[in-house]
Every structure is written in C-alpha cells, then in structure tokens.
Amino acid sequence: MIELFTAATPNGWKISIALEEMALPYTLRPLTLSKLEQKEEWFLKINPNGRIPAIVDHDNDDFAVFESGAILIYLAEKTGQLLPAEPKARSRVLQWLMFQMGGVGPMMGQANVFARYAPEKIPYAVERYQREVRRLFEVMERQLASHEYIAGPDYSIADIALWSWVAGYSWSGVRIEGLPQLNRWMDLIAARPAAQRGRNIPPPTDPAKLAESARNMLA
C-alpha cells in the first residue's frame, strides 16, 4: 500500500488526484504545515527537502519518493496509466510536466507569496509574478487551441500537475479572461470525479490557516 504525506495545497492535490484517478489504494498522512511537521527529523528521512508531498511505497521495499513531478512519474510507471509508453507521446507529457514543475508552480507560488502573505506589499514583485503567470497561461492557451488535453489527445499526469495549480488562479490574483481554451480545459478536468475527490483530500484548510502557515514558513 502507498502512504501519502500531504496537505491541502496544489502540490499535494497533484498526488491525491493521481491516486484517485489510478484507483490505487493508499493511506493518508496529512501533515500540519503551520506546525512545521514537514521539517521534523522523521519526515526529512522521507523527503530531505522538508516539504509535501512525499510517498512511501510499502509494496516496493518502503521506497520513498519526493518532488511531486517525480511522484507522478513513479505512479504512472507503477500503474501504466496517464503516461504513454510510445517515446514521442511520452516526451510530450514530460515536457508539459516540466513546464509545470519549473514554471507554473514556482511562479504561481511566488505570486501567492507576494500578493497574499508578504508582510510588506512590493508592487514590483506582485506584478512581476502575476504577469509571468499570465504569460504561462497564454502559452497553455495556444497549446490547448489544437489539443484537447495539454500534451495531446489523452488526459495525462501533465494535466493533473497543471490543473492542480491553474485552478487556483484567483488566489494568485491572475485573470483568465480572454483565454477560452484554458477555461474549456479547466472545466473538462473539473468535471472528472477523481479530480473532484482528489482536490478535497485532505479536506480544505481554511484560508486564514493557510496564510498563517505560509507566514510561519516564510519567517
């Protein structure tokens, strides 16, 4: 059985959505980020980076995996789902997964920090990250104009990784007006029962607690 160490955040949702989609049984280990449980010594043995998500696969010698992108690839390879075997199709999925891991995630994360949590408002930083997120959304818009899902005709781990972040656009203060394809794609994934279930695992943290935990981590 897989053990999932997570919290109600976009990087955590990627994995609960994927596990639900793949119908893999798992046990849930929610960590309280505001109590800095993710920095405790026992957890650093599972994820040396001290962040969620991480998994331990008890059916594979208690193998631990950290970094949400690496976890998605591990689960896709374990189940043979949501990542094609054909080399070009597989590469396309991995390209968009890396686009999420290196672009959308970090930029939306910084937009959230400067727009929501920073103790002083720095308009340059807020605008820089929000503008970059909007630019990345426009890249997706162009791709989605000729592809049903982000990496081609089939739903993949790249869609899961991107949707988990992009669906939180309003929390980042980024507008999605004028992006009809992005809106279409968001609705398409939001309609999937596994995405709906996974997005609520663990149950949502109230926004005040989320802000408090972000401030603790930034302190």
Ligand SMILES: N[C@@H](CCC(=O)N[C@@H](CS)C(=O)NCC(=O)O)C(=O)O
């Ligand atoms: N690149 C990492 C990022 C993980 C990450 O930033 N997780 C956040 C929650 S979304 C976290 O654990 N924050 C707590 C902290 O920084 O202490 C991944 O994709 O897994």
